[in-house]
Amino acid sequence: MNIYDISKLAGVSTATVSRVINGFDNVKPATREKVLSIIASQGYTPNAFARGLGLNSMKTIGIMCADSSDMYLAKAVYYIEGALRENGYHCILTCTGYERKSQRESMEMLMSQHVDCIILAGSIFIDKDNSNNKYIYKAADSVPIMLLNANLDHKNIYCISCDDSAAMEKATEFLIDNKRNNILYLYNSNSYSATRKLSGYRHAFEKKGLKCNEDYIRYFNGTSKDLEKVCGFVTELADKGLKFNGVVASEDFLAVGALKYAVRKGIKVPKDLEIIGYNNSVLTVCTEPELSSVDNQLETLCTNLVRICIGALSGESMPQKTVFNGELIHRSTSASSRKTK
Amino acid sequence: MNIYDISKLAGVSTATVSRVINGFDNVKPATREKVLSIIASQGYTPNAFARGLGLNSMKTIGIMCADSSDMYLAKAVYYIEGALRENGYHCILTCTGYERKSQRESMEMLMSQHVDCIILAGSIFIDKDNSNNKYIYKAADSVPIMLLNANLDHKNIYCISCDDSAAMEKATEFLIDNKRNNILYLYNSNSYSATRKLSGYRHAFEKKGLKCNEDYIRYFNGTSKDLEKVCGFVTELADKGLKFNGVVASEDFLAVGALKYAVRKGIKVPKDLEIIGYNNSVLTVCTEPELSSVDNQLETLCTNLVRICIGALSGESMPQKTVFNGELIHRSTSASSRKTK
């Protein structure tokens, strides 16, 4: 059943059927009705390939992310997909893992699918020294690229991010103001936003006229699957003599690991140790006491990303960089003696 | 840049170029080399629409799930997408939410995209009384349908699931054997697998010759976002006088909520209350003590689903129903006095 069959049944040309399908207004109402009824009675749906061939667009957008099972990225994908669907777009999802090669391959795959736009959810894809981003620039020459929580300069690349630096600075500052003089910083990634977070941590000390002790900045090599190991990692740091009365982490699971350590050692939280995570994920409410965390407004980021994406695709002029602010959410692992909000 | 341009540059016909691209073996090595070098030098990629039009397949598979930000479904999508990509397939992801209407629309959308197969990840789509599944059967007439954790009879529908009933029975039985006489059952869904789990709970009592007290079966209306409410819900049950010394839940977050209640009330876990969750998600290791849970082998389910899917697409005869066993993972909320494994 194709457009030709429909046109025969309706006694009109394929052009007219096409016009009806695409909602053109230059069709006589009576004709439109007839065609529509035939289409409905035959249960006809246009062939998307043929349409794509003609229009060179299938209203499809590619989403790349390193790992869609990561809680944060899964949410990002969910919000993005939902917003795109509302705008009549379909999503091809591809998870690239954390290796550059597979990231490049994914992008090539999406390009060969002639997606209308590519969204990079998560900044793992970006080389900070810009050495290896050629394939992104190349793609950007033919299709707009949306970057979530990342940054790259190109006239066809749009960046939407949370000011992670400012947010982390706020969190750290909160602890400093609370007389926490030794604040452990845990992180597990060197992505763009992770780097920004770390610089926020450093800024906080600078701002207060304090010196940031590099010994308190610790890299943990693992993901949320390794939560138990995080606890061991922190315990080991403490056993080795590192004294700390505050923890800020670049991701919630790291903070949960630190909290585990505290609970097991019987350390009073937040009295003797304050802990602040990042992302404000479900994990924050699983623990007892519940974890304070920075909310980086993922939903807002995603809906705006899609808004800008749709705008750019329809030729409107859209802002190249869009930045939102994070928010510190106080629960039970940060001392609420001070104003919370 | 299209196949015609390449053929000109290489001094061969489009048919030959096409043969090279598709890896046919009836091309003279020298010719193949020349064509490949031209393709590489021009950075040419075939137009997927045109190819799709010709083959009536874009090597694309649709994945439907209610909510890809749900931790369990996010993992499912991740595993499925990865396995499909390894087999050269692309994935169109669509999240339907929990309403029938949007589910039907998603499916129609995928059909109009001429996907080669549709995967329903999660059984929310299935009406138990089979009253409203017509659209699924209709789709199955033209394309194979894969059901994860669900069940439907049709010659073109393949079902892959965990025997949730048996797994839940095992968990419940464990508690009964541990002299837990009042076991609260928490659930929040009426999907196929949720129903199966509940029947497993009931079977356990039957098997032991005990009567299952319906008063202990409680429905909580919410998702993991409402974790705090779960705790309130359980607290309220206790306050109303319901006595229980065991909890099994159809999802981990419900168990975490129950655990929260216990921790706050100072109830000793597992001594005075044993708790077992379901899905073996990250949540299980966030809590202190850590949560025992049933692992329903999601990765195995997904890789097998894809294996069967690929097989079916290439015309092989594949099993209509595939069932795996779940496994009870003991952590610190179940008494390990007995053998744990």
Place this chain on the structure above:
DNA sequence: ATTTTTTTTGTAAGCGGTTACATTTTTTGT
């Protein structure tokens, strides 16, 4: 009533591949 303008409809040429079939080239057999 005739001409002009506007609206509606039709014709046919793409879009960029695949592939059945025809043709040419190469290899093999005698």
Place this chain on the structure above:
DNA sequence: ACAAAAAATGTAACCGCTTACAAAAAAAAT
């Protein structure tokens, strides 16, 4: 060296839709 078989290549129709342009029909203007 020549015929037969096999391998390599080319030709052109086809997939199902869109759309520029042409043509016909309807409406408006004279």
